[in-house]
Amino acid sequence: MSFNIGLSGLYAANKQLDVTGNNIANVATTGFKSSRAEFEDVYSATKLGSGSKTVGSGVRLANVAQQFTQGDINNTGNVLDMGINGSGFFVLNDSGSLSYTRSGTFKVDKEGYVTNSDGSARLQGYGVDANGKIQNGILTDLRIDTSNLAPKSTSVVSSTINLNSTAPVIDQAVVTNLFDPTKTETFTKQFSTPVFDSQGNQHQMDQYMVKTGANTWDTYTLIDGRNPDGSDPKVTGPVPSTMVFDTSGKLVSVTTPATPTPIVSPDLKVTGWVPGTVTDGVWTANGAAANPDGVTISMSNTTQFNADTARSIPAQNGYATGQITNLTIDGSGVMLANFSNYQTKPIGQISLASFTNEQGLQAVGGTSWKETYSSGIPGYDAPETGTLGQIRSNALEESNVNLTSELVDLIKAQSNYQANAKTISTQSTIMQTIIQMA
Incomplete structure (x- = not known):
């Protein structure tokens, strides 16, 4: 029996050497998780159980357990290198077969799909709709679309403006004071904003502020030097909108020729693009259709205080092709x-x-695992949700192997192997003695 006990010990020590050697071999493998050999003793027993004086029958390998502890995350400078800081696995799809990995060495194939390092499986995630909204809940192959971003015509312009309450009034009854964009003395302040049509062409929208009386200002809006209706201001004259403030400097109303009564929301409405012509009620500029609903210029954040006439950086929602x-x-x-x-x-x-x-989980090589009955079904969600970890781009998670500890385990396994070999050698010597006595 001692031979069998010694042999089981040799087998166990050999398995310990195998596990330790595999850990050491993968000390530089990205996303690798170290393993630990777990053993249990063996006893012979009958249906009535083992006696109180029963001697064990050796040892056997119970399990090789992987240790899913966090590995160090080191920067690489490659945006598609990703490490997970916390729990969770990347999901890969290889022709319908899902696998899971902690190795974030990804790249882009010729079709733009994000794949693992050998290109055999595609990274899974959530797609976006036409408006760029994430479609959670449905896994799909992630793809980097390199096509141009289509232009968008401007529909809203907003900014914060203060008009100096102590600015001198420009008397409009005086002919020489009538607004003329080429004469700076006929207006108090000029603001310029770039706007875009549906083809991404940029146009310049100029706003001229003219103080016409106490708490009253006229605003002239020109696009590419023309009135919003497309007319030439030198021929038909400029079209003003009037802003009225109360005694505390708060904007009360904005009126335009098209809307003679004050509107509830103090906004100006630019109803066309210039230069251009009218076709079916839609302005066109250089062959590009502009926003048919016009451009709304939000003036609700306009005040009249005793401070310099100035404007914050304007925000507008149009843009050119990108x-x-x-x-x-x-x-x-x-x-x-x-x-x-x-x-x-x-x-x-x-x-x-x-x-x-x-x-x-079942290890399948390539630093990947497969779902099993024992692991349970996977739960999918976005990073930083619940207990899931954070994605670290431009970085990779290194192996969690502790090389110093593994070298010590290597020495232990070697000693165990030698000790069990000594058990067999001693049993052999005893048997030789018995044979000689016979």
Whole structure:
């Protein structure tokens, strides 16, 4: 029996050497998780159980358990290198077969899909709709779309403006004081804002502020030097809108020739693009159709205080055609494409998988695992949701192997192997003695 006990010990020590050697071999493997050999003793027993004086029958390998502890995350400078800081697994799809990994060495194939390092499986996540909204709940192959971002015509312009309450009044009854964009003495302040038509062509919208009386200002809006209705201000005259303030400097109303009564929301409405012509009620500029609903200029944040007449940087929602310049990935896994027209657009979001029993996953090589009955079904969600970790772009998670500890385990396994070999050698010597006695 001692031979069998010694042999089981040799087998166990050999398995311990195998596990330790595999850990050491993968000390530089991205996303690798170290393993630990777990053993249990063996006893022979009958249906009535083992006696109080029963000697054990050796040892056997109970399990090789992987240790899913966090590995160090080191920067690489490659945006598609991703590490998970916390729990969770990247989801890969290889022709319908899902696998899970902590190795974030991804790249883009010829069709723009994000794949693992050997290109055999595609990274899974959530797509976006036409408006750039993330479509959570449905896994799809993540793809980096390098096509141009279509232009958008301007529909809203907003800013914060203060008009100096102590500015001198420009008397409009005097002919020489009548507004003329070429004469600075006929207006108090000029503001310029770039706006865009549907083909991405840029136009300049100029607003001229003229103080016409106490708490009263006229605003002249010209686009490319023309009135909103497309007429030439030198021929038909400029078209003003009137702003009225109360004694505390708060904007009370805005009136325009098209809307003689004060509107509830103090906004100006520019109803056309210039220069251009009217076709079916829609203004066109250089062959490009502008926004048919016109451009709303929000004036609600306009005040009249005793301070310099000034405006904050205007915000407008139009833009020209854009080409993708670079990609960024935030902690929640949202992939943002940055374009040459200063716009950003989500093009997808990475999904992570979690399991009730990570130890139940089946290792399939390539630093990947498969779902099993023991692991339970995976739960998919966005990073930073619940217990799922954070995505670290431009970085990779290193192996969690502690090389010092593994070298010590190597020495232990070697000693165990030698000790069990000594057990067999001693038993052999005893048997030789018995044979000689016979």
